[in-house]
Amino acid sequence: MASDDELAQLEKLSNEWEPEPQGPLVGERKSSSAITVEYANADPIYRIKTAALPQKYAFFRTCRGDGHCGWRAVAFGYYEALLRGGDANKLEEEVVRLRSMNNLLNSIGFQEDLYEDFADEVYELLRRLAASLRAMDGTTAALLLEAFNDMGRSMAIITYLKLLASAWLQNHEARFADFIIGYPSLKAYCQHNIEAAQCEMDHLAMQALAECVVKAGGLALEVLYLDRSEGTEISPYREVPENVANPPTIRILYRPGHYDILYKAEDFAPPAQQQPIPTQPPLQVALAGYTEEFVPMASHLSDVMTLIPGMYPPALGQRWPSLSYDYNSSPAPVPTYAPAPTPAAPVTSSHQDFASPVHASYAHHGAHSHHGIHLEPPVTLPIHPPPPMSLDRGPPLTLERTAPVERGGPFRPSVYELEPGFGGCGQPHAMPFQTSIFRNSHYNTAHFLNPDFQPEEWSPDTEYATGNRGRHKSTSQ
Numbered sequence: 001m002a003s004d005d006e007l008a009q010l011e012k013l014s015n016e017w018e019p020e021p022q023g024p025l026v027g028e029r030k031s032s033s034a035i036t037v038e039y040a041n042a043d044p045i046y047r048i049k050t051a052a053l054p055q056k057y058a059f060f061r062t063c064r065g066d067g068h069c070g071w072r073a074v075a076f077g078y079y080e081a082l083l084r085g086g087d088a089n090k091l092e093e094e095v096v097r098l099r100s101m102n103n104l105l106n107s108i109g110f111q112e113d114l115y116e117d118f119a120d121e122v123y124e125l126l127r128r129l130a131a132s133l134r135a136m137d138g139t140t141a142a143l144l145l146e147a148f149n150d151m152g153r154s155m156a157i158i159t160y161l162k163l164l165a166s167a168w169l170q171n172h173e174a175r176f177a178d179f180i181i182g183y184p185s186l187k188a189y190c191q192h193n194i195e196a197a198q199c200e201m202d203h204l205a206m207q208a209l210a211e212c213v214v215k216a217g218g219l220a221l222e223v224l225y226l227d228r229s230e231g232t233e234i235s236p237y238r239e240v241p242e243n244v245a246n247p248p249t250i251r252i253l254y255r256p257g258h259y260d261i262l263y264k265a266e267d268f269a270p271p272a273q274q275q276p277i278p279t280q281p282p283l284q285v286a287l288a289g290y291t292e293e294f295v296p297m298a299s300h301l302s303d304v305m306t307l308i309p310g311m312y313p314p315a316l317g318q319r320w321p322s323l324s325y326d327y328n329s330s331p332a333p334v335p336t337y338a339p340a341p342t343p344a345a346p347v348t349s350s351h352q353d354f355a356s357p358v359h360a361s362y363a364h365h366g367a368h369s370h371h372g373i374h375l376e377p378p379v380t381l382p383i384h385p386p387p388p389m390s391l392d393r394g395p396p397l398t399l400e401r402t403a404p405v406e407r408g409g410p411f412r413p414s415v416y417e418l419e420p421g422f423g424g425c426g427q428p429h430a431m432p433f434q435t436s437i438f439r440n441s442h443y444n445t446a447h448f449l450n451p452d453f454q455p456e457e458w459s460p461d462t463e464y465a466t467g468n469r470g471r472h473k474s475t476s477q
Contacts, residue, residue: 026076026148027062029263034058035253049226049234057224059263060253070201070252070259071158074209074221076148077250077261081219083129083140084248084267091130094217095123101212105163108170108187118160121153165208166190179204201259210239220249228306 032054039050063069063076070373082091098119105115125147131187148154169176173186183189194205210221221239229235234253251262442449446456 023062023064025064025072025151025154026145028145029059029061032057032060032262043228044150045228045281046226047221048232052233055250056264057253057262058265059261059268061261063258063260065258067198067200068155068158070206070254071161072148072154072200073252073259073261074201074206074214074250075154075157075161076144077126077252078213078217078219079129079144080247080261081250082126083133083144083218086133088130088133091126091133097127097217098122101164101167104171104212105168108167110167112165115160115163118156120158122160125157160211161209162194162205164212165205166194168208168212169194169204176204178205200257207239214250215239215241218244218247220244220247221252222249223252223254226253226255 026057035053036050037271039046042050061076063072082094102112102119106112125144128143129140132143148157170187177186180186180189183192189204193199197423200358206221206223214221218241220241224234225237226234249267251264253260280380438444439446441447444450445452445454447453
């Protein structure tokens with residue numbers, strides 16, 4: 001049977017035993033309603049205060065309760081508040097400012113070899129976050145969470161903050177000496193309650209960090225104490241920098257023996273919602289449709305002058321077609337004209353004795369419809385040689401219909417198209433001359449790519465010379 005001393009020792013060990021802390025060093029952001037559920041069966045005062053918590057603070061983030069939760073919460077909140085500012089230059093300015101505080105550490109006897117490795121870890125994380133902000137790669141939150149869940153890196157940052165808090169308190173001994181009870185000096189207090197490897201954060205340490213790190217960096221600190229004091233809401237404690245409007249705020253929730261991080265809904269911008277792309281209505285293009293019709297009419301000009309572009313009076317059939325932007329699915333009506341009764345006259349061979357061109361009627365081009373070409377019935381065109389006359393007076397030229405010529409466009413056809421055999425070639429589309437380039441192009445009617453393809457007829461008269469250009473010899477001897 002165990003003795004009384006052994007039983008007392010076992011009781012002491014039982015009272016001092018604490019379960020091994022579980023979970024990440026810094027957890028993901030969660031809804032603060034989970035805290036309300038956690039205290040649903042707790043003390044009535046805790047139930048009332050935690051029930052009102054989600055109304056003001058929408059989210060919270062847990063920190064592992066290993067004795068460093070307070071330091072870890074302030075350190076993580078410090079980096080996160082700088083990121084909410086969104087200014088990469090501000091993070092680099094913090095590197096310079098924290099470097100300048102080495103004089104504060106040196107003034108109380110800390111050797112630079114002692115803290116330079118811890119300080120480098122703080123500077124490096126600030127630089128990496130600044131680079132991520134500049135790159136706008138969206139990895140800043142992941143980089144910060146990864147760094148604080150690495151035990152070595154997070155403990156280096158926490159140790160550096162502990163040394164800064166201790167140096168700040170010792171350099172302001174006149175302000176904080178009256179709060180020390182049970183220790184011979186402020187230095188001894190800092191060695192046992194701040195600089196120690198395993199120590200929780202107390203109010204003096206929180207005050208020191210608020211002054212030398214948070215407020216000096218243009219940030220605000222708000223600590224909410226969940227205790228048994230009277231009231232229906234958690235008691236807040238605030239440290240706000242001077243001459244800074246709406247500074248980013250670090251919010252810490254203190255529960256008996258533990259610290260977590262709190263957030264308001266406005267601390268995070270709402271996710272950008274993608275605007276629906278409006279459906280574009282069908283694009284309607286007004287295509288110009290027109291009908292050109294040739295109307296035989298009298299002219300006071302000679303038939304020679306009618307060949308000059310622009311000399312013919314602008315009348316129906318001899319001007320640019322009018323455009324209509326109204327869609328019409330039916331073909332344009334084709335007017336018919338009775339041929340003028342005129343006596344037949346022989347056609348002279350003079351190159352001036354030819355008539356004005358006759359256009360083939362074109363089908364009206366309607367929207368979304370196809371029509372064949374409407375041709376007028378063939379008529380004969382007697383030609384009369386013009387008597388000498390002036391340009392302003394003359395007998396009207398009487399026209400009779402001849403075979404229509406299939407030709408498109410608003411330009412007057414050439415005489416080589418209207419007069420068969422004109423030019424002495426004997427072919428309806430023969431040209432008076434051909435170059436080697438034209439002969440090999442598709443504009444040549446003898447070319448197989450021409451739509452009016454007409455093969456050339458071989459003539460021995462044009463192929464072989466029949467004249468004897470040699471010297472004639474006399475047959476007489």
